[in-house]
Amino acid sequence: MEEKDKTKEELLEELEIQKWGLTKTNEAIKVLYKELEKKNKELKKLDDLKSEFINTISHELRTPLTTIREVVSQVLEGILGQTTPEQREFLSICLQDVDRLKRIIDNLLDISKLEAGKAELKREEVDIVNLAKGVIATFSPKAKSMNLEIRGDFPSEKAIAYADKDSVIQVFTNLLGNALKFCDKGYIQISVMDKPEHIECCVYDTGRGISEDDLPKVFSKFQQFNRVEGPGEKGTGLGLSISKSIIELHNGKIWVESKLKEWTKFTFTLPKYNPKSGTLTSPELPG
Amino acid sequence: MPKKILVVDDELNVLKVIASRLKANNYDVVTASDGIYAVKKAIEEKPDLIILDIKMPAGGGVSVFENLKLLDGTMTTPIIFITAYPTEEIKRKVLEMGAEDFVAKPFNPDELLAKVKKALGENIEEKPSS
Numbered sequence: 001m002e003e004k005d006k007t008k009e010e011l012l013e014e015l016e017i018q019k020w021g022l023t024k025t026n027e028a029i030k031v032l033y034k035e036l037e038k039k040n041k042e043l044k045k046l047d048d049l050k051s052e053f054i055n056t057i058s059h060e061l062r063t064p065l066t067t068i069r070e071v072v073s074q075v076l077e078g079i080l081g082q083t084t085p086e087q088r089e090f091l092s093i094c095l096q097d098v099d100r101l102k103r104i105i106d107n108l109l110d111i112s113k114l115e116a117g118k119a120e121l122k123r124e125e126v127d128i129v130n131l132a133k134g135v136i137a138t139f140s141p142k143a144k145s146m147n148l149e150i151r152g153d154f155p156s157e158k159a160i161a162y163a164d165k166d167s168v169i170q171v172f173t174n175l176l177g178n179a180l181k182f183c184d185k186g187y188i189q190i191s192v193m194d195k196p197e198h199i200e201c202c203v204y205d206t207g208r209g210i211s212e213d214d215l216p217k218v219f220s221k222f223q224q225f226n227r228v229e230g231p232g233e234k235g236t237g238l239g240l241s242i243s244k245s246i247i248e249l250h251n252g253k254i255w256v257e258s259k260l261k262e263w264t265k266f267t268f269t270l271p272k273y274n275p276k277s278g279t280l281t282s283p284e285l286p287g
Numbered sequence: 288m289p290k291k292i293l294v295v296d297d298e299l300n301v302l303k304v305i306a307s308r309l310k311a312n313n314y315d316v317v318t319a320s321d322g323i324y325a326v327k328k329a330i331e332e333k334p335d336l337i338i339l340d341i342k343m344p345a346g347g348g349v350s351v352f353e354n355l356k357l358l359d360g361t362m363t364t365p366i367i368f369i370t371a372y373p374t375e376e377i378k379r380k381v382l383e384m385g386a387e388d389f390v391a392k393p394f395n396p397d398e399l400l401a402k403v404k405k406a407l408g409e410n411i412e413e414k415p416s417s
Contacts, residue, residue, distance in 0.1 A: 055372060059342065062371035063298055066393040070304035073396055079311040102393055122375070166375075 047116070054112045061105050069098045100236070107238035111221065114245035121164040121249060125273045128159045128168065128199050129192050135172040136190060139180065148183055150176070153191035161199045161270040167246045168270065171254075174239035175203040175266045182264070183207030198252065198269040205265075210258040218256050219244045243268070290407050291315040293334035295325040295351065296369070297343040301392070305338065305369075308396055309403070322351040329361045336406050337361075338390075341370040341377065352384065365406040369394070 074080050076091040083091070113119040136150050143150045161168070172190070179188045186206030193200045210218060222237035247254040247268045254268035292314050296302045299320060306316040317332050319325035322343055329337060337355070341348035348368060355361040365387035370377060373391030381389055387406045390399055404410070 059371040062392045063301065066371070067298070067300040067304055069393045070308060070396065074304065074307055074311070079307065098393070120375075 050112075050116060054109060054116075058105065058109055062102075065098060065102055065105070069095065069102075072098060104236045104238070107236045107242060110242050111238055111245070114242065114249065119245075119249060121167060123162050123164055123250075126161050126163045126165045126168065128161050128163070128201060128270065129154045129156065130158070131165065131168060132172060132190050132192050132201065135169060135176060138173075139176050143180060143188065146180065148180065148185075149187040151187055151189040153189055156192075156194040159192050159194040159199045160273040162273040163250055163270050164246075167250075171243040171246055171268065172201070172203070174243045178239065178266075179203055179205035179207060179264070194272075198272055200267060200269050203266045204263065206263050209260040209262050209264055210256070211260050215256060215258060219254070289313050289315045290335040290409075291317065291332060292403065293317050293319065293325070293328055293332060293337045295319045295322070295328075295337065295343070295348070296340040297321060298340075301340075305399075308399070312400060312403075314403070322347065325351050326354050326358075326361075329355055329364065330358065333360060334364060336387075336403060337364055337366045338403075339366050339368055341368055341372065341381070349381075349384070352381075352386065356385065367402055367406055 072091050072094050075083060076088055076095065110119070132154070133152060136152050140150055176188065176190065183205040184207065188203065188205045191202045191204070193202075219240050221241045244254050247270070250270055252269040252271065254266065256264065256266050258264040292309055294302055294305050294309070294316060295318070296305070297320050302318045302320060306318055309316045317328055317334065319328045325337075325339070328334075339348045339351060343351075348370075352366055352368075355364065355366065367388045367390060368381045368386050369390045369392060371392040373389075378389045388402045390402060
């Protein structure tokens, strides 16, 4: 009987110890939880500050650019009086760089939004063949003036992706714009293929190519290779980084292949549109 | 008789260059640099079109827009918003509110003029009469 009682006492003591242990663990969890809540609030505050910073910088940079651009344009157009050819030449240079500054600001803001996870995709059913044809039409006059041909290769009449139309246009514009910059001769080809798992798009050019050493850096920010100084629109070094972020936001992939002095090919994939469910079919997507 | 445009922006330099551009295209231009004065000018001058900056002190652009849409003399005047915050969300919101159009700063002058002509019901190819 005594042993039984003893055992019972021991059990009770053990329970007390466990109860004390659980209470202490509970208290520690509560302290950690409060810490986590505090850190969360700080992060949210930082995030809001970052957004506010981006918006403020955007406004503060765009406003003086508006004035500068308009003043230069109006003097160049003769609205404010006659100008000499030399003055017009210098004003044109000024205008080009104002537009370049605007592109840099736009690209920096795009990158900030994409990296902060604040870029919203307006996904819908998009015919990528039609979209690509539109981009080709936009760039054709410029290509023609450079004695370059832009070809379209579209084995299917349609290729329906589930994508943000404006973002995909931005990607094509970046890739085609780059191709024109680095292609002195030959042609540029855009192809769109309706594959079982996804839509695959390529922009191929017979330009200067990219060295093997530079290939891994192609999608990094502010990287420009083989850019020869001279006339023509200067890039910001952000276009490919933005394009990569956009494609990855679509759960697609983007990659580059190249042979120096011969050709470069950028390929990206987009999820397909499922007409029955109105959603994407790509297996790359999360559940 | 030239069409009259009221331009509203708290940045005086921006007001000056937009006014200069519009006058060069034979529009009559009046300006205001804050929301309260903008509403007053709109009532007095009865412009054919208002170009309105979104971010302004003393009555932000949206608040000015809402006031103008409540007043008899200005409720049907077309309004084009102009902004240095050209996000898709803002563009969508202002168009849903009933704005005629939306221009981002820094703007392309041809784009601005095309939107002005469209809002005034003018043919885009024609220059307005002086």
